[in-house]
Amino acid sequence: MNTLTKSLLVVPILLALSSCARNPVTGRQDFVMMSEAQEVSIGLRQDILVKQQYRVYPSRALQDYVESVGQKVATRSHRPLLKYHYTVVDSPEINAFALPGGYIYVTRGILAYLNSEAELAAVLGHETGHVTARHGVRQQSASQAAQIGVTLASIFVPELGTNAGYNLTNMLGGALLSGYGREHELEADRLGADYLARSGYDPHAMINVVGVLKNQELFDTDIAKQEGREPRRYHGVFATHPDADTRLQQVVGESKSLEVANPYEGRDVFLRQIDGLTFNDSSDQGVVRNNVFSHGELGFSISFPSEWKVTNSPASISARSPDKLVSMQLKMDVKPTGTPTEYARRLTGGGSRVEPEEFNGLSAAIAYTPSTITGVTYLGSKTYIVQTVAKSPEVMDAQRNAVLNSMRSLHGMSEAERKKLRPLQVKIITVKTGDTYAELARRSPLGKNAESYLRLINAQYPKGEPTPGQSIKIID
Known part of the structure; x- marks a missing residue:
């Protein structure tokens, strides 16, 4: 039996292992590998993981409001009997996402860019559309099928068990999955517009949201070039929305038939709900003001050079010089036994010169090489490490004073400093x-x-x- 014949045998075997179910939206049979009960169970387990990664935004009033708008949309969807859960997560990212089984999330970041209840309903309607059309289930089923296909192919076609064969089948499986994104996003837009109309909102609110996302992406693309980073994308890599102009044309074309008498906008109600919303960094993630990073919970503060770009991420705090030739990164570790000098020597190895320091009442050490400077400071039960790397020794020499001043600015916050520390907030005027x-x-x-x-x-x-x-x- 030749390789092609053996390869073709994989297809009927894979089909025999699969199952089909009627799509609640289209009425057609879909390839799926789980029941609705299994879908809900998966969503529940993943919801736990999401809430381990993202803190739930601590405003009961806002949570209740978003939940009420979501339920209004959900009861008019293609799966009204499914139990839906709508949650605002405490993240500055501009995003919203859905898990199988009715678990839907919006970030506080995206709420700051919306301007009416109708636009909020559009975002929630879009994500509800992902659930009603079982997009997550279909993707997971396709992923399982791809894995089964790889396994069966390696059994029936030994040539595919090689590295080259594995790379080929893995690539094809990935292409299948990544191809779902655009189709599903457009379908979710159409469904969201439909649910808006059924709920008494103007379906054109979906177009307003697309415009918001488009403008924010254009702006962030320009800022990303200045900062030397990749632009932030709504929904991630594979689920990135297709070109906004294309989406606008398609959604507008299909929503023209959805007429709503006296549609509800809810601008004033929505603005009242987000008055006081945290914007950008939150206090538990640390706050950057005028290039000073302060963390009230951990009780420390550090000043970075005034013209540098400071980035606050969950894993670390980083700063980069305007010419992008020098970068600093602040990390934290538990305080070990021994001195900061000993810690710095272990961290940097034998090729650096380590000098003990004391500033702001703290024990510290600074390690030098021609192109790097590493600061180690003990504060309470923590060790703070500031690692600086320059493109060349000459560049480091030019920035040495700025780098050292930054390292030596690290200090424990006073009670007065903690009280003054608060995150930026949305204010309605x-x-x-x-x-x-x-x-x-x-x-x-x-x-x-x-x-x-x-x-x-x-x-x-x-x-x-x-x-x-x-x-x-x-x-x-």
Whole structure:
């Protein structure tokens, strides 16, 4: 039997192992490998993992509001009897996502960029569409089938058991899965628009949300170039929304037939609900203000060079010089036995010069090589490590004083400093005569891109001005 014949045998065997179920949306038979009960069980287990990674946003009033809007949409969906759960997670990311079985999440980050209850319903309707069409189930079934196919293929076609064969089958399986993303996102948009109309909202709110995402992505692409990083993408790599213009055209085309008499917008209600919403960093993740990073819970603060770009991520705090030739990273470890000098020697090896230091009442050490400087500081039960790397010794020499000043600025926060520390918040104001985004930006703590941020969160990017008497969002 030749290789091609053996390969073809894999297909009927795989089909025999699979099962089909009627899609609640299309009515057609779908390839799935789990029941609805199994789908709900998977969602419950994954919900636990999500809440281990993301803190639930600590506002009962906001959680209840989002839940009520979600349930309003869900009861008019293709799977109204499924039990849905809508949760706001405490993340600055601009995102929303759905798990199998009715578990749906929105970040506080995306809420800051919405401007009405109808737009919130559009986001929740889109994610509900992923659940009703069983997109997660179909993807997981395809993944399981791909793995079964790889296993069977390696049995029946030994040539595929080689590295080259494995890479080929793995690549094909990945292509199948990544291909689902665009199709599913468009279907979720169509379903979301349908659910909006059924719930009494204008389905064009879906288009407004797409416009918000498009503008934010364009803005972040420009900022990412300045900062030397990849742009942040809504929904991640494989689930990235297709080109926003294409989506706009397709959604508009299909939503024209959805007419709603006296649609409900709910702008004022929504703005009241997000008044006081945390914006960007939260206090438990540490707060960056004027290049000073402070962490109230851990009780420390450090100043980075004034013109450097500071990035606060869950794993570490980093800073980069404007010319991108020097980078600093702050990490934390448990305080070991021994001195900071001993710790620094173990950390950097024998090729560095280590000098003991004491600043701000703290024991520390600094290790030097021609292109690196590493600071080790003991504070309480923790060790704080600041690692700095330059492209060349000459570059490090030019930045040496700025780097050392930053390392020596690390200190324990006083009670007064902790009390003053609070995250940025969304604040709703009424526009006065003479108010412009440029003027509001001058009074904003957002920094050099403040005007763009204010325009984005108020859906007036890149042009337009607020009108007197209008309620808008600022960041305080």
